[in-house]
Amino acid sequence: MTLYLYIPGQSAVHRLHPTVKLAGMVCFFVASFVNDRPEFILPITLGIAALLVGSGSLPNVHRLRWLFAMIGLLTFTLWSLFYQQGGDPWFTLLGWIRPSWQGVHYGAGMALKLTTFLAVGTLFLSTAKVEEFAYALTRLGLPYKLGFTMTLAFRLVPAFVEAGFTVVQAQRCRGFDFDRGSFLQRLGRYVPLIVPVFIGALRRADNMAMALEARGFQSGRQRSFYQRYRFGAADSLALALAVTVAALYLWMWAQGWTRIAPSAGG
Amino acid sequence: MAPAVGNPGLAASERDGAFAIEIADLTFRYAAGEGDALRGISLAVRPGEYVVVMGRTGAGKSTLAKCINRTVPAFQGGELSGRVRVLGRDLEGCQVGDLAGQVGLVLQDFEAQLFATDVVQEIAFGLEQLGLGQEEMHRRVHRALELVGLPGFETRDPATLSGGEKQRLAIAAALAMRPPVLVFDEPTTDLDPVGKREVFDVLAAMRREGHTMILIEHESDAAKHADRIVLLDRGRIVADGPAADIRRDVALLARCGVRPRDADRIAVALALPEAVASTDDLAGALAAFPLRPSDPSPPAPAPASEPLVEVRGAHFTYTGGKAALRGVDLRIDAGEFLALIGQNGSGKTTLAKLLNGILRPTRGEVRLAGEDLARLPLSDVAGQVGYVFQDPDQQLFAASVREEVSFGPRNLGVPEGELEARVRESLAAVGLAGLEDSDPFLLGKGQRQRLAVAALLAQRPRLLILDEPTTGLDYDEQLRMMDLVARLHRGGLTIAVITHSPWVVAQYARRGVLLSDGGIAFDGPLRDLFAEEALLERSHFRVPAVTRLGRRLGRSVLSVEEFLALSRP
Numbered sequence: 001m002t003l004y005l006y007i008p009g010q011s012a013v014h015r016l017h018p019t020v021k022l023a024g025m026v027c028f029f030v031a032s033f034v035n036d037r038p039e040f041i042l043p044i045t046l047g048i049a050a051l052l053v054g055s056g057s058l059p060n061v062h063r064l065r066w067l068f069a070m071i072g073l074l075t076f077t078l079w080s081l082f083y084q085q086g087g088d089p090w091f092t093l094l095g096w097i098r099p100s101w102q103g104v105h106y107g108a109g110m111a112l113k114l115t116t117f118l119a120v121g122t123l124f125l126s127t128a129k130v131e132e133f134a135y136a137l138t139r140l141g142l143p144y145k146l147g148f149t150m151t152l153a154f155r156l157v158p159a160f161v162e163a164g165f166t167v168v169q170a171q172r173c174r175g176f177d178f179d180r181g182s183f184l185q186r187l188g189r190y191v192p193l194i195v196p197v198f199i200g201a202l203r204r205a206d207n208m209a210m211a212l213e214a215r216g217f218q219s220g221r222q223r224s225f226y227q228r229y230r231f232g233a234a235d236s237l238a239l240a241l242a243v244t245v246a247a248l249y250l251w252m253w254a255q256g257w258t259r260i261a262p263s264a265g266g
Numbered sequence: 267m268a269p270a271v272g273n274p275g276l277a278a279s280e281r282d283g284a285f286a287i288e289i290a291d292l293t294f295r296y297a298a299g300e301g302d303a304l305r306g307i308s309l310a311v312r313p314g315e316y317v318v319v320m321g322r323t324g325a326g327k328s329t330l331a332k333c334i335n336r337t338v339p340a341f342q343g344g345e346l347s348g349r350v351r352v353l354g355r356d357l358e359g360c361q362v363g364d365l366a367g368q369v370g371l372v373l374q375d376f377e378a379q380l381f382a383t384d385v386v387q388e389i390a391f392g393l394e395q396l397g398l399g400q401e402e403m404h405r406r407v408h409r410a411l412e413l414v415g416l417p418g419f420e421t422r423d424p425a426t427l428s429g430g431e432k433q434r435l436a437i438a439a440a441l442a443m444r445p446p447v448l449v450f451d452e453p454t455t456d457l458d459p460v461g462k463r464e465v466f467d468v469l470a471a472m473r474r475e476g477h478t479m480i481l482i483e484h485e486s487d488a489a490k491h492a493d494r495i496v497l498l499d500r501g502r503i504v505a506d507g508p509a510a511d512i513r514r515d516v517a518l519l520a521r522c523g524v525r526p527r528d529a530d531r532i533a534v535a536l537a538l539p540e541a542v543a544s545t546d547d548l549a550g551a552l553a554a555f556p557l558r559p560s561d562p563s564p565p566a567p568a569p570a571s572e573p574l575v576e577v578r579g580a581h582f583t584y585t586g587g588k589a590a591l592r593g594v595d596l597r598i599d600a601g602e603f604l605a606l607i608g609q610n611g612s613g614k615t616t617l618a619k620l621l622n623g624i625l626r627p628t629r630g631e632v633r634l635a636g637e638d639l640a641r642l643p644l645s646d647v648a649g650q651v652g653y654v655f656q657d658p659d660q661q662l663f664a665a666s667v668r669e670e671v672s673f674g675p676r677n678l679g680v681p682e683g684e685l686e687a688r689v690r691e692s693l694a695a696v697g698l699a700g701l702e703d704s705d706p707f708l709l710g711k712g713q714r715q716r717l718a719v720a721a722l723l724a725q726r727p728r729l730l731i732l733d734e735p736t737t738g739l740d741y742d743e744q745l746r747m748m749d750l751v752a753r754l755h756r757g758g759l760t761i762a763v764i765t766h767s768p769w770v771v772a773q774y775a776r777r778g779v780l781l782s783d784g785g786i787a788f789d790g791p792l793r794d795l796f797a798e799e800a801l802l803e804r805s806h807f808r809v810p811a812v813t814r815l816g817r818r819l820g821r822s823v824l825s826v827e828e829f830l831a832l833s834r835p
Contacts, residue, residue: 004383004423004425006383008421129383129384129387130383131382131383131387148381151381151382151383152381154383155380155381155383155425158425159377163660166655166660167660167661169619169624169655170653170655170660170661171661172624172644172648173622173624173648173652173653173655173722174648174661174673174674174677174721174722174725175644175645175648175649175674175677175678175725176673176677177644177645177677191663192663192664192673193663194663195662195663196659196660196661196662196663199659199707200657200659200660203375203659204375204377204378206341207373207375207378207379208378208379208381209341210337210341210362210371210373211371211373211378211379211436212381213337213340213341213361213362213363213366214335214337214362214365214366214369214370214371214440215366215391215392215395215439215440215443216363216366216367216392216395216396216443217363217395218363218395219361219363219364219366219395220363221395221396221397222397223394223395223397224393224394224396224397224398224399224400224403225394225400226386226387226390226393226394226400226403226404226407227387228400
């Protein structure tokens with residue numbers, strides 16, 4: 001198992017400066033966040049889709065296809081059925097379920113918004129190494145420790161999940177059955193799982209701390225970066241484009257154009 | 267005590283006899299410890315020397331190593347007296363980080379030493395902390411990759427490497443910082459035989475580059491390329507001298523809990539005059555020696571009418587599509603002692619996990635005493651097949667030994683009144699009687715491993731599967747563990763051991779099952795398996811040195827004792 005989505009490549013997106021990748025991600029997050037109207041979000045979605053294809057990130061979309069489908073369909077269905085902000089419901093069931101055109105419209109917007117979020121995140125993680133992320137955060141003035149902690153999370157979470165699975169197997173060999181008893185009993189029953197995973201994590205953390213210091217982590221020296229990142233014309237262009245899009249949508253939002261107005265019938 | 271001997275070839279590079287490491291009267295007691303971990307250690311290591319520190323678990327090897335890079339007392343506090351000087355600098359008041367670039371450290375747990383998402387970034391990590399320029403980093407990264415034999419791996423994610431490759435990467439990462447002193451704390455313990463050999467070869471190459479190296483090990487094969495061996499016992503240095511001399515002091519090694527090499531044991535027992543370094547030398551020296559022919563192997567016992575466990579046409583594919591087993595047939599009869607061998611990823615652990623239903627075959631079936639395992643409830647299977655995981659810490663959780671051992675039987679519905687008897691019986695079997703009220707986490711590694719066995723014995727299984735039961739134990743504990751398993755076998759328990767350890771296979775198992783690439787490559791009596799030289803070589807399994815020697819001399823031999831018996835008229 002791995003959380004790591006980076007796909008090595010030489011596409012224009014891959015070659016962007018890490019700070020531009022990070023800023024671009026934030027810009028597209030903002031642009032889709034302030035929007036409720038699917039027709040306005042759609043251009044961003046299409047743009048990101050084109051970048052996903054162009055950068056060779058489709059394998060990750062495929063990997064996450066269930067997540068995309070679930071978030072998209074679930075959001076759309078729920079909002080379409082339960083939208084309460086007025087509208088002219090086609091019919092009402094149990095007083096709660098009242099599908100309407102506004103609901104469907106809003107639901108489509110929410111679904112598109114969330115899937116676009118996911119797509120932007122996927123694009124970023126497919127084209128930026130965790131080290132680039134850490135570097136970008138450092139360049140933006142955040143402490144290096146923060147970026148490094150994130151890198152570590154990518155290494156550790158899968159390791160812990162794996163350790164958890166092993167412990168589950170080991171205790172099953174001792175006749176341990178998870179699905180027995182009430183909720184409280186079950187909580188108590190998790191002790192045989194939690195203790196070994198926790199002890200293992202502590203021991204590993206201890207070793208990691210030693211290994212890190214032995215390699216000079218936080219030795220107080222000015223740290224350098226192995227990877228050389230040049231800020232080129234393409235970076236300026238990409239950054240300008242992303243900022244313009246975000247600014248445009250923020251302006252539209254300020255004008256009140258991006259909201260779906262509750263209809264008079266509500 | 268033999269005098270310390272430097273490497274004469276490097277004398278010219280020394281500054282006025284300066285030592286790379288100088289330890290004087292070092293005594294250390296851990297904050298939580300009962301006795302002194304180190305007592306009055308004095309040791310001087312010349313630049314370019316390759317010193318192997320050996321001894322049993324708890325002898326103080328690791329503590330000594332950690333004092334050299336200051337992780338003791340910085341991380342594991344305690345009372346330290348005496349003096350440690352590294353490269354002429356007194357470590358009193360020094361931080362671990364101050365020594366980065368001076369002393370490199372490689373630990374047993376290779377997973378805990380890798381932080382980056384590709385091989386190059388991993389090696390560069392330490393160099394970045396030193397603040398080096400990019401050109402310099404680039405040069406050093408590539409030099410380090412060459413030294414550990416990993417060119418071509420630059421863009422690989424460390425998580426996708428094999429154990430041996432991961433440890434070589436950790437070495438490269440330490441090496442790239444160009445520390446004059448390198449400390450290795452049991453770097454090969456968790457590796458398979460191929461991984462071990464890879465790492466020892468890298469160490470031999472580094473020795474030629476003139477690094478001062480301290481290697482903590484309890485395997486005597488590690489000492490093959492070393493200049494000098496330091497033997498520790500209960501915190502004291504009991505011997506310190508040229509590697510060739512100490513290796514041949516077989517009795518002393520055994521007293522210190524270190525397994526002597528087969529070749530050295532034979533050379534000493536037969537009083538061969540000149541030092542023999544390798545099996546080849548020994549075979550040459552023994553060519554004219556009168557040896558009786560080996561006894562004919564006993565006929566294989568007739569198969570029982572009904573197998574205890576039977577695997578038929580089993581396939582197993584992990585989620586994600588990796589096929590671990592492709593059509594395996596295996597029959598285990600009651601009373602057998604079999605070894606499952608094969609390199610990492612060959613499918614042996616997957617197969618073992620099918621035997622007790624932790625995993626279900628994607629195709630094919632597993633039958634336990636004639637019944638389809640898939641139809642049996644968990645409690646039935648757990649009561650018949652016990653599985654001891656490699657790391658006891660993945661199983662132990664309870665606050666007392668008694669509670670730990672009764673956990674399994676209680677889950678299986680054994681009445682409370684009977685539990686005490688089961689606890690007593692299992693603890694007696696593993697030699698832990700009297701420790702009922704102890705905290706399992708305060709026991710030593712070997713005791714915890716035996717406690718894990720007791721916990722499964724209390725379920726009174728008919729088949730006991732042990733995954734790498736000797737990994738991480740010193741020789742004494744390995745012997746105690748395997749003698750325990752042999753005793754259980756004589757008592758009627760059927761045993762299946764997954765192991766990489768050649769001597770464990772040779773001395774205890776009767777039948778060998780070799781897995782390769784998800785299929786069974788060989789299944790039969792052990793002597794027949796050990797005769798399949800090419801097959802084993804392809805599977806990266808090394809038969810014991812004494813078996814290789816026997817074959818060179820036309821004999822089938824599994825242990826040193828057996829070989830020596832042939833040499834007696």
